[in-house]
Amino acid sequence: MTNINSVTGTVDSSQLGPALIHEHMRVRSVEVATQFPHLYNRNEELQLAKEQVLAARNAGIQTICDPTVMGQDRDVAFIREVSECTGVTIIAATGMYTCQDLPEPLRRKNIDYLAELFIRDIEVGIQNTEIKAGFIKCATDAQGVTPDVEKIIRAAARAHKRTGVPIMTHTHAASKNGLDQxxxxxxxxxxARAVIIGHSGDTHDMAYLSQLLNREALLGLDRFGLSIGMSxxxxxxxxxxxxxxxxxKQLLVSHDYCGSIDWWEREEVLSFAPDWSMTHLTRDVCPYIIHQGVDQDILSEIMVNNVREWFEHAAKGTY
Ligand SMILES: [Zn+2]
Known part of the structure; x- marks a missing residue:
């Protein structure tokens, strides 16, 4: 058992229940959202997030990890509102979704400075609230491990070691950069058992996935419903x-769904990802897997135990 920071307070790892490990309540481009706020409607965004989370709850989901961080306009008060309205435990993240360069104010700072930002989110609170982060996110994309990306990954590691909260990454699976991470x-x-290598389900490359698995990392098969790298x-x-x-025992599942995201119009999303939702796994994927002869207990292990063990194993690594 270990205490986990959720957006509504501490939750024991034994109480998580079935969980989705990678869903966004909302993703926005901060430059656009702050300069052209008339393009956004908070009430509508809140409604969309609540609808999805409620549907997930009705399908048996009790916990959602939301890895929205700097670079995706994280708003932890928004996330808490969704959790309070739906009764679903939501765990927010600290970290950075930076695939190339850090923003100017952080570029000349060292790794420990970045780690302290993450530690503050975990121990004091996010965005001057008392809402604490429960895991750390970092990202490597097609650009590979740039000097700034390396700093962020090392900072994530140091914040993990100080606080015992686990790490989740974003990868460009085609570049196999889970191995670099x-x-x-x-x-x-x-x-490695404290680390979910995210977007590992975006590739058919079994040799790459076997390398990650043999190093004991956890794989995030976290884009069900999306066709990126894999249909x-x-x-x-x-x-x-x-x-x-x-x-x-090393698999974790989710959809990378966004209650709303300003990259596309909603109609576009429906045309290129008609199955994408926070209930595609429970509605379509799990019944298919069971129909193929897999025991329900195995799916419960993936959606309940593996998530719990990710947090518990990370907590043991505290220095
Ligand atoms: Zn994501």
């Missing part, structure tokens, strides 16, 4: 294949 995190003394239709079969290969 593991290299850096392990150099900093992080156990939505093919994703359930990757999950099935990994379960049948005996890796179910």
């Amino acid at each position: 593991l290299d850096l995190l392990e150099q900093e003394g992080v156990s 939505s239709r093919e994703r359930p079969d990757l999950l099935l294949k990994l379960i049948q290969s005996g890796y179910h």
Whole structure:
């Protein structure tokens, strides 16, 4: 058992229940949202997030990890409002979604300075609230490990070691950069079992996934319903294949759904990702996996125990 920071207070790891590990209540481009606020409607955004989270709750989900951080216009008060309105436990993140360069005020700061920002979010509160972060997010995309990305990954590692909260990453799976992330995190003394290598379900490259698994990392198959790197239709079969290969204890699942996101118009999203929602897994994917002969207990292990163990293992690593 370990105490986890949720947006509505501390929750025991044994009380998480079935969880989705990567869903966004809202993603916005901060420059656009602050300069042209008339393009946004907070009430509408809140309504959309609540609808999805309520639907997930009705499908049995009790906990959602929301990895929205700097770079995606994190608003922790917004996230808390969704949690309070729906009764679903939501765990917010600290960290940075920076794939190339840090913003100017942070570029000349060192790794420990960045780590202190994350630690403050975890121990004091996010955005001058008392709402604390429950995990740390960092990102590597097609640009690879740029000098600033390396600093952020090392800072995430140091914040993890100080606080015992786990790490979740964003990767560009085609570039296999989950391996680069593991290299850096392990150099900093992080156990791979405290790390979810995100977007690992975006590739058919089993050699790459086996390397991550054999190093004991956790795989985020976290874009069900989306066709990025792997079509939505093919994703359930990757999950099935990994379960049948005996890796179910290292798998975590989610949709990377965004209650709202300002990258596309809603109609566009519906046309390119008709299945994308916070209930696609429970409604479509899990019944398919069970129909293929996988025991319900295995799916419960993935959606309940693996999430719990990610947090508990990370907490053991506290220095
Ligand atoms: Zn995401």
